Amino acid sequence: MKKLVIAVVEDDADDRDFICSALMDPCSNVEILAFSGGKDFFSFLETSVKLPDLVVTDLRMPLISGFDVIRQIKADDTTKETTVVVLSTSSNQDDIEKAKDLGAAGYYVKPYNLKGYEDIKLKIMERLNFNSFLPGKIVDQFLKTFQVLIPHPAL
Numbered sequence: 001m002k003k004l005v006i007a008v009v010e011d012d013a014d015d016r017d018f019i020c021s022a023l024m025d026p027c028s029n030v031e032i033l034a035f036s037g038g039k040d041f042f043s044f045l046e047t048s049v050k051l052p053d054l055v056v057t058d059l060r061m062p063l064i065s066g067f068d069v070i071r072q073i074k075a076d077d078t079t080k081e082t083t084v085v086v087l088s089t090s091s092n093q094d095d096i097e098k099a100k101d102l103g104a105a106g107y108y109v110k111p112y113n114l115k116g117y118e119d120i121k122l123k124i125m126e127r128l129n130f131n132s133f134l135p136g137k138i139v140d141q142f143l144k145t146f147q148v149l150i151p152h153p154a155l
Contacts, residue, residue: 003031007052009041009069010034010087011061015110019056019087022117023124038064042072045079052082054124059088059095067102074103085124 006023010016013036020032033052035041038061045051055073059066066086073079085106086099096107108120 003029004054005031005033005050005052007033007035007041007044007055009038009055009057009061009066011037011058015058018114018117022114022121023056037061038066038069038072041069051079055082055084056087056124057084059086059090059099067098070099070102070104087120 008016008019008023010019016034016036020034024030024032033044033050035044038057041055042064055069057066057069064072066088070084070086073082073084083105084103085108086104087108087110088095089110091109099107106124108123111117111120
């Protein structure tokens with residue numbers, strides 16, 4: 001079975017660790033690739049034959065923003081079918097709409113703890129129908145509806 005390759009593009013090391021920890025499931029067939037920003041991510045894409053099935057990106061990053069990550073992924077014939085999800089501290093409706101308009105399949109506001117990240121993972125995997133993951137079907141499964149998840153502050 002093909003591994004689900006998830007690229008995490010996040011400039012904050014702590015957030016990146018939380019996201020990677022939450023997405024990693026020892027019982028599943030997932031490979032996590034972590035990048036400290038858009039520049040590192042695109043450098044990897046230029047030299048790699050391994051393309052991610054899913055990209056989880058922050059919005060507010062230096063040099064290359066999450067909006068730029070989405071825009072560049074969707075503009076390239078090689079990566080335009082890649083599912084992109086935003087995970088940001090911003091709950092601003094304009095940011096959500098812009099991410100959606102650029103081609104993001106979902107938008108999640110960063111939670112306050114690891115449990116919140118694990119809840120987001122479950123939402124993502126549920127929408128991907130992860131237990132019956134079939135290569136090539138990931139985008140169709142995810143794009144059925146754009147999802148916004150804003151966690152309750154008590155999480």
